[in-house]
Amino acid sequence: MITLYSWNTPNGRKISVALEEMGLPYKVEVIDITKGQQFQPDFLAISPNNRIPAIVDEEGPDGKPVSVFESGAILLYLAEKTGRFLPADPRGRIAVWEWLMWQMGGFGPMPGQVHHFLGRPEGAARDYGLERYGAETRRLYGVLDRRLTGRDFVASEGEPSIADFAILGWAWRHERHKVNLADFPAVGAWYARMMARPAVARGMSAHLG
Missing domain, CATH: 1.20.1050.10 (Glutathione S-transferase Yfyf (Class Pi); Chain A, domain 2)
Known part of the structure; x- marks a missing residue:
């Protein structure tokens, strides 16, 4: 299961769209950036730049949980994980x-x-x-x-x-x-x-x- 930490922004929507297209099971943890929740210590532990989105994948590359921040890095991670939407060529x-x-x-x-x-x-x-x-x-x-x-x-x-x-x-x-x-x-x-x-x-x- 992947947890998506996000808010209703363009960068957040990139990831919810990718997760749906890839058919990956996920749940959303809303980070209300209008209330400063992006500065909470628990969120900073996975997104040190205090920006959404971020994800935690309970089944990381080594079978252990991994967190990823920055939307571009998340997209690359998900593409590598699934082998989809990133050409092999x-x-x-x-x-x-x-x-x-x-x-x-x-x-x-x-x-x-x-x-x-x-x-x-x-x-x-x-x-x-x-x-x-x-x-x-x-x-x-x-x-x-x-x-x-x-x-x-x-x-x-x-x-x-x-x-x-x-x-x-x-x-x-x-x-x-x-x-x-x-x-x-x-x-x-x-x-x-x-x-x-x-x-x-x-x-x-x-x-x-």
Whole structure:
């Protein structure tokens, strides 16, 4: 059994979707980040960076419990554990690694800044933040749109990969970061395909708080 420590955020949804797609049994331990639960000692013991998500797998690689923090590391761990959604072919793996790192380094931090500045008081600082990070967010959507043109999935053929799960977590919040998917038709078509998957629907509806 895997315990998912999470909250209803893009990074949290990456993992609930992956767990559902992989058919792994799991339970959720809600970490209410609005109440500072991410700073509790028990949670810090498994996620020292005081960020969700984190997991504890009672059946780790050596048969003993193991904890994993950081959403990208969790996705890689789960893919290695199940042998799914990460190609065995070395070239295929490289593409998944690339797009997973692309998400972790940009398509997450940048729209996250849009979310932050939308919550700031009106004024020059808010306007500057929204202009800067909104432009970069749209640039990243453009990169993704070019990649998905003529493709069903971001980094693999025939089925999604953990890169799709990672990117989907943030595309799920496109309305919040003021992006109209009609402006990025390939992304919009991919998003619709992903959201229509039964396991994705279960992962998106899992109670994370």
